[in-house]
Amino acid sequence: MTDHNIRFSASSFAEQRNFKLMELPAELCKLMEEALLSKGSSGFHIKGSSSDDAVLCTQDKTYIIRSVSLSNSILVVTSPPDSDISLEPNESGVIIRDQINEILELTQAIPKLHQLNSLLRGKEYGEDEEDNEDFQDVQVRECTVSLVSHWSMFSKKFTYANAQAMIQASEEELNRGLRERRILQINDSLRPISSAYLTKIIQFILNSLTALSLNHASVPVEKLSTALVDDHDVPRIVSVQVMSWFGDIGDIDGRWKMDVDAVVKEAGLGILKESKDKSLDQEDFISSWKELVGEKFASAVSLDLLAGNYLITPAGPYSIHEVLKYFPVSSLPVDPAQRFADLFLTRRKWKNEDIVPFLSDIAVNSKERDKMLLKYARATTDSQGLWYTARAQYNG
Incomplete structure (x- = not known):
């Protein structure tokens, strides 16, 4: 066994708490190793003001940084400098630079886009x-x-x-x-x-595709954007960005491949938002939606596209007739406890397939979403499937 001569650094008091130990998840270790091998930047960024919880951002993910106390201290040590001649020949030594009592732990988190x-x-x-x-x-x-x-x-x-x-x-x-x-x-x-203007642009685009006999899977961006300027005064800088939201624009050929479901969904959302203060008859809504997107895309109309943006409720206390009401997930609190409180104040009992779309933006993945459901809701099963009710009582 090798013996080491241990001593404290002459500047140990000045360096105290200058060192932090961060535990990297496997995927971040891989990114760091690749950056070291290529001698490039790791692409990691720490974000947050003095009143925020700090987060670490990679190119595509956000991780919240939490401090975790250690039961045993860790010493930060280095080899003595070459100028240190107090060691005997062949004698090994280490310098204690700092003592660490906590590590920084990274957990993938939802970005604070709200x-x-x-x-x-x-x-x-x-x-x-x-x-x-x-x-x-x-x-x-x-x-x-x-x-x-x-x-x-x-x-x-x-x-x-x-x-x-x-x-x-x-x-x-x-x-x-x-x-x-x-x-x-x-x-x-x-x-x-604005939602109203975007709905109009969607309608202008669909009408222009028909008028110009263009294939929605391969649309010349310049031709369509010119038609939108000339016929509807939609600036190119707006129309091209709208196209990029609802499909892919080729870098080489300058052609737009329209995402039919995305366009049809946005058209339906536009109708819902216009009627946000009143309930809509389901059949009338579907009919208006199909009329807006036109005969060619009417077959793509489906309420499943609007999941997380509406509720179906009885037309009256004694009615079996059901109506649609605009209820967007974007209007709900981002804090999980408050989110569940609002959901259970809106409905005492939720079907599994109905509540899941209203949790998608506050959970990193389905595993985390299921943990939230276990924490804030009680699950029961009957002949109609899986239902959730509140663990806490909320007064509506």
Whole structure:
């Protein structure tokens, strides 16, 4: 056994608590090893203000960083410097630099994309928008203190760079969040498009495909965007981004392959949102939806596309007739306990297939979602299937 001469560093007091030990999950270890072998950047970024829980972001995932206490301390040691001549020849020594009593643990988490809603409130892009670089100065309300401290509440523009710096999300998650929230990038500003205008653009696109006899699986982007400018005054910068949300645009041939289900879904959402303050007869809604998308795409219309955006309820206390009501998952709290409280105040009892779509945005995967259901709900089974009721009692 080799003997070691152990001593404390001369600067051990100054270095105390300067070292942190982080435990990396297997997938992050692999990324780090690949970066070391290629001598490139690991692509890891720590995000969070002083009032936030810090997160570590890779290119496509977000991990929350938590401190876990250790039952046994760990010493950080190094070899003595070459200038240390106090050691005897062939004598081995180590220098104690710090003592660690905790490790940093990483757990994959949902990105905090909901903050975009507050930061972009009042900056909606609508049909009557003037296409220039001078936008009305709108005060952003309901921002958290930590976000406001990083960005002026009176800023005229909220840019993609602002979002990268302030939103706790990986770049891939942020880009996906901007698409799913239908947020345009115009004149270096992020602008959520109004639902009514987006529904009109969807209808313009579908009508133009028919009028120009274009195959929806291979649409010349330039031809369609020109038609939308000439016939409906939809700016190219808007129409091309809308196309990218609902399909793929080829980098080489400049052709758009339309995602039929995505377009049909958005058309149905537009009708639901317009009627958010009233209930809709199911048959009338389906009929209006099919009329909006046209005969060619009517076969794609299905309520399954709108899961997580509506509820089916009886038309009255003694009625067997059912109606649709707009109930979007985006309107619910992001905190799991509050989410379940709202859901069980809305309905005392949920079928498994009905409640699952309203949990998709607060769970990393189905395993985490099932853990939440076990924690906040009671499961029962009958002839109709699996049902959930609240573990806690909520007064409606």
